[in-house]
Amino acid sequence: MATGKLHIDLGALVRNWQALDAQSADSVETAAVVKADGYGLGAPQVARALARAGARRFFVAAAEEGAAVRQALGPGPQICVFSGHMAGDTDMIHDLDLVPMLNSLEQLTRHLEALPGRPFGIQLDTGMNRLGMEPAEWGAVAEIALGAGPELIMSHLACADEPDHPQNQQQLDTFRAMTDGLNVPRSLAATGGILMGPDYHFDITRPGVGMYGGAPFEDASPVVNLSLPVIQIRELEPGETVGYSATYTAQEPTVIATVSGGYADGLIRAMSGRGHLFFEGAPCPIAGRVSMDLISVDITHLSSAPKALEILGPDQTVDDLANAAGTIGYEILTSLGARYARQYNGTGQHA
Incomplete structure (x- = not known):
């Protein structure tokens, strides 16, 4: 994957x-x-x-x-x-x-x-x-x-x-x-x-x-950027549901992107239905439950199909994401999983 x-x-x-x-x-x-x-x-x-x-x-x-x-x-x-x-x-x-x-x-x-x-x-x-x-x-x-x-x-x-x-x-x-x-x-x-x-x-x-880059240091420069690749895009008719326990129901024709990432990667389940991912500055709400490896995202309003969506970066800090999940930035940072392809900017190091 x-x-x-x-x-x-x-x-x-x-x-x-x-x-x-x-x-x-x-x-x-x-x-x-x-x-x-x-x-x-x-x-x-x-x-x-x-x-x-x-x-x-x-x-x-x-x-x-x-x-x-x-x-x-x-x-x-x-x-x-x-x-x-x-x-x-x-x-x-x-x-x-x-x-x-x-x-x-x-x-x-x-x-x-x-x-x-x-x-x-x-x-x-x-x-x-x-x-x-x-x-x-x-x-x-x-x-x-x-x-x-x-x-x-x-x-x-x-x-x-x-x-x-x-x-x-x-x-x-x-x-x-x-x-x-x-x-x-x-x-x-x-x-x-x-x-x-x-x-x-x-x-x-x-x-x-x-x-x-975390609170309470409000003047901190952002340190982390995390983007998740889109695996699949599908169109839903009104009344169709998304994800475990069918907690999200489309109210109108809806476009859903499924991205690679989930609570096994530190993107905790508590952000289900509350958090957002971003594409070129546009917020895209999480649709339904965050699962172990996948997150479904409503991209109906986007004018083009994204190859990836950003969950941490200039539009959403670790503390913004933590607030959406009802936790603190420390938990978001320290939970980031081992499956990500890590790049250390400006050092030539990759992991």
Whole structure:
């Protein structure tokens, strides 16, 4: 079956990283989050492009992701692991020179016993209640942890995509109370935190979704373009239905294009009957259910038969598509499937 064409503009991604870097003072280092296979766009390609642009510190979710980034970058750049030092990760952390962000007394003990003298960071929980040491736990182990020389102390904001949410200030105050006066680099801000201003920047920022063209970075350049080939075009008479469960019924003579793509490719079923594809700027509504491999689209209003329809691009961002599906741009990006023919614009790379 023909596959969709997924164009990834690494130049735009780098410009977004540079624009987020410009939001903070020269003394603040701008790292890059490349977890979830570079938000679905290919961690090796993304990391190499950012390293060429000057990024020297990268964040991943798990040690296995760190292995892929280390293989792409070679020695030198720092690779930090949000999940910390999990049981079974010791050899990988050692051999690949990864820096675990230790989340608990258990992880701190494991790291200091298994890899004494090797780099680590500390993750604190300032109110998100997801990962990291809470104030009481940090108070109990801070002297031991600080004596071992952490590379970084970080926390994560829960509501940074809502700048006026009171929890942002609460978490900032908690982070300061837990870390002020410590001679260790600090990091609190991902994309949303960067946009909230210098109070949240500290020593290191960690842009993620904004680099990839997603909200809340409204000035981001689009990074992803996805077009889906038309497999078949058919004409419907009034009363005929389309797709599983016959949820779409033609009310008048209708032209339907069936394109190659579906929820197996990350185009989630929730956009059934709600989303659009585009042809030369003209929106074409999805007709009926999104299935595993196919999407039916109403093209009655088009003056010519398209060979492909665009689902991501200048007319529809990842956040536009996410809104149609009742989700967030992160899910759209990280769900993009392996069947697409990927092209990395401006690099000569194809996959």
